[in-house]
Amino acid sequence: MKPEDLVLPSVAAINPYEPGKPIEEVQRELGIGEPVKLASNENPLGPSPRALEAIRAALAELNRYPDGASFELRRKIAAQIGVAPEQIFPGCGGAEILNLIAFLFLRPGLNAVIAAHSFVIYELAIAGTGAAAKVVPQRPNLTFDLDAMAAAIDDQTRVVFLGNPNNPTGTIYRRAEWQRFLQQVPPRIVIVADEAYFEFVRDRDYPNSLEDHDGNRFLITMRTFSKIFGLAGLRVGYVVARSDIVRLLNNVRQPFNVNSLAQAAVIAAMDDAEHVRRTLDNNRVGIEYLERELTRLKLAFVPSQANFILVDVAAGRAVYDALLRQGVIVRPMNGYGLPRHVRISVGLEDENRKLVAALGQVMAKVRC
């Protein structure tokens, strides 16, 4: 008897999530002094200074348990987006909540619909429940085909996971397509609109799914403090949903899923408009620079609405390895079914320059 025989086959078969390679690991393994990490869509400006101040103030209370209801945090988010606090569910990163949603609504015999080349956590969360993933191909230009996703829904479907913008493509679906999707999908389906990068979007036709919470459907909007707010290490995300869905999520979470430093920090960060503005400025300039330089290097890329860019380098893993040796960490995309590509996060100006210089050298070798 093996322990694998005691668990769901889909769980035994999981390949665990492979995060961006940590800076310390590159230093340790390759002896590189100061590698540039452009692998995890982190905020290159660092965390909000106000968040750091709030953390310092909260340190002395670490002997106490956090507020298990995250009362102030829910109140603050609710007030800012104009919903009731009962509609806000915070979690240990958006990733925890995606897992809880799968845990709640899926089980063996049921399925969830996802797009190919979307966030790997959706697949892992689904596999963890023993449900099946119905994977719908993207269009050739790497955008979601929402009509095809709606058509993939069957009697056993319970959840559809959508990323808008999608990670790792950086693409969005637009308002008209989204409205048509909402009309096609039966009201019993749980629709998860993962908007981890929504603050970065510049396209005017972007549908903010919060506008579609009319109470008649099972729509869940996910947001996170890991990206624009620069607090990935703290692990805080949240969803907006009907209060009856939030109540169910509360039934399956652990009692203190958002720690006290995290609660204090994100409450403070939400008031730091200056940090958000600087982040958006840096990202806009960075994306424009990268798109210009990639064009100069004759590399095809997917136009991005987020803080990263997907680039066709022909041999993703080899280019990733070669860039590592030059001290630049990007993300290989084999796990996303895109072996030709790497995903590059926008960094600070000098980090972007270092990436471009290294990529120019590496591609010159790969191509000859």
Ligand SMILES: *Cc1c(COP(=O)(O)O)cnc(C)c1O
């Ligand atoms: C980063 C990200 C999240 C949430 O990340 P957390 O750090 O767990 O909050 C969710 N969805 C996508 C597509 C992401 O890229």
